[in-house]
Amino acid sequence: MQQSRHPDWEPITAYVADMSYFSGKMEAYLRYKEIPFERRVVDMKVLRDEILPATGLMKVPVLRLANGQWLKDTTPMIDWLESHYPEPPVIPKDPVLRFMSKLVEDYADEWCWRAALYWRWQPVESRKLLMRRIGHEVLADFPAPKWLAGWYYGRRQMATYLSGDGLSAETEPQIKQHYLDLLDAMNALLEDQPYLLGSHPTLVDIGLFGPMFRHYAQDPTPGRVMEERAPAVYAWVGRVWNARAHRLGREPIPSDFSHPGWEYFLRDIVQSYWPFLLRTARAWASGKSRVDHDAHGVTYENLKVVHYRVYCLEVLQNEYRSLSEPNRKAVDDLLRPYGMLELIDGLDSGLMQEHQLPLRPDRAQPSKLQRFRLALMGTPWDMPVKSTEREK
Numbered sequence: 215m216q217q218s219r220h221p222d223w224e225p226i227t228a229y230v231a232d233m234s235y236f237s238g239k240m241e242a243y244l245r246y247k248e249i250p251f252e253r254r255v256v257d258m259k260v261l262r263d264e265i266l267p268a269t270g271l272m273k274v275p276v277l278r279l280a281n282g283q284w285l286k287d288t289t290p291m292i293d294w295l296e297s298h299y300p301e302p303p304v305i306p307k308d309p310v311l312r313f314m315s316k317l318v319e320d321y322a323d324e325w326c327w328r329a330a331l332y333w334r335w336q337p338v339e340s341r342k343l344l345m346r347r348i349g350h351e352v353l354a355d356f357p358a359p360k361w362l363a364g365w366y367y368g369r370r371q372m373a374t375y376l377s378g379d380g381l382s383a384e385t386e387p388q389i390k391q392h393y394l395d396l397l398d399a400m401n402a403l404l405e406d407q408p409y410l411l412g413s414h415p416t417l418v419d420i421g422l423f424g425p426m427f428r429h430y431a432q433d434p435t436p437g438r439v440m441e442e443r444a445p446a447v448y449a450w451v452g453r454v455w456n457a458r459a460h461r462l463g464r465e466p467i468p469s470d471f472s473h474p475g476w477e478y479f480l481r482d483i484v485q486s487y488w489p490f491l492l493r494t495a496r497a498w499a500s501g502k503s504r505v506d507h508d509a510h511g512v513t514y515e516n517l518k519v520v521h522y523r524v525y526c527l528e529v530l531q532n533e534y535r536s537l538s539e540p541n542r543k544a545v546d547d548l549l550r551p552y553g554m555l556e557l558i559d560g561l562d563s564g565l566m567q568e569h570q571l572p573l574r575p576d577r578a579q580p581s582k583l584q585r586f587r588l589a590l591m592g593t594p595w596d597m598p599v600k601s602t603e604r605e606k
């Protein structure tokens with residue numbers, strides 16, 4: 215299945231990090247679709263001097279087209295690439311499957327993050343290894359011994375994504391359990407089919423590959439759990455990494471979200487994740503920077519209100535609203551055993567233009583002070599929202 219070639223922007227340079235959740239997701243997509251790309255593993259210098267001025271964030275993955283244009287954020291990047299490299303589609307054509315797949319992708323990106331960070335940084339064995347790896351791989355040019363730079367970065371990750379993301383004595387068992395539940399649900403799906411929606415990889419495989427590959431399969435502590443508890447998931451991780459469109463048949467044998475393996479996902483999305491998006495969007499609209507959120511029978515306290523997630527909700531609501539009446543009913547029927555998706559009228563994250571790809575080249579450049587701060591602190595979640603952007 216030869217992709218049509220685009221000499222204007224090929225080869226694409228993919229800026230990635232080897233232990234990064236979203237880099238794993240992006241690479242799985244590019245590899246399966248056989249989109250030509252050159253892989254560039256970043257260090258702090260590349261993040262600061264190339265990626266920050268071009269995208270406004272020190273985050274990976276980002277793509278640079280041969281004509282000098284840039285793309286960021288895996289979800290809009292995959293949408294953009296799907297429109298230019300349509301065959302074989304990874305996003306299902308059927309509107310119900312499409313909406314449900316986008317919902318699962320978003321859940322994998324934003325809700326599976328907390329437990330993946332927990333299993334990386336909380337077990338001492340994983341933490342020590344990752345601090346070392348980061349010191350060597352990302353912070354090689356840091357003006358400090360590598361072990362110290364890695365230790366500093368790891369501590370910052372823990373402050374931001376563990377204690378800063380609702381980890382407490384009350385929530386810890388739930389956060390830990392989330393990974394085990396995901397494994398059980400995915401194992402059930404993968405006992406019946408090679409990919410989560412049938413014979414070919416689709417967006418749900420790509421989305422869940424984010425937490426499953428660079429974190430769960432490769433970090434030592436969760437990796438051992440996966441090997442023993444869910445060998446079908448372990449095999450799937452390798453299968454997705456090795457999937458190439460030309461090797462799979464042209465006609466996929468599709469499945470859908472009625473398989474019992476999806477029950478866990480649908481319940482968690484409707485009862486925990488979607489309400490979290492609503493809470494985030496409402497808090498953002500009233501200018502709050504932190505919220506508490508009740509889910510899984512516990513309270514996740516003091517969660518950061520991440521502006522990007524308001525945009526996620528806006529995009530998903532737009533998708534849902536654009537469904538025809540019968541398709542919306544089909545989605546509602548799938549979700550009804552767990553509840554319904556409440557919508558917010560007039561939701562405007564103000565980030566729609568920011569995520570138009572390719573990125574506009576005339577973006578505001580960070581000041582020297584901001585660059586210094588970012589080099590030291592990185593950009594955990596998103597940069598502080600300017601007060602003018604936040605007024606509604």
Ligand SMILES: N[C@@H](CCC(=O)N[C@@H](CS)C(=O)NCC(=O)O)C(=O)O
Pocket residue numbers: 234235236237272273274275286287288289323591592593594595
């Ligand atoms: N929404 C973004 C998220 C990208 C992201 O969070 N990347 C992480 C690595 S997996 C990062 O670069 N973090 C830098 C930091 O925390 O300093 C996407 O979908 O690409």
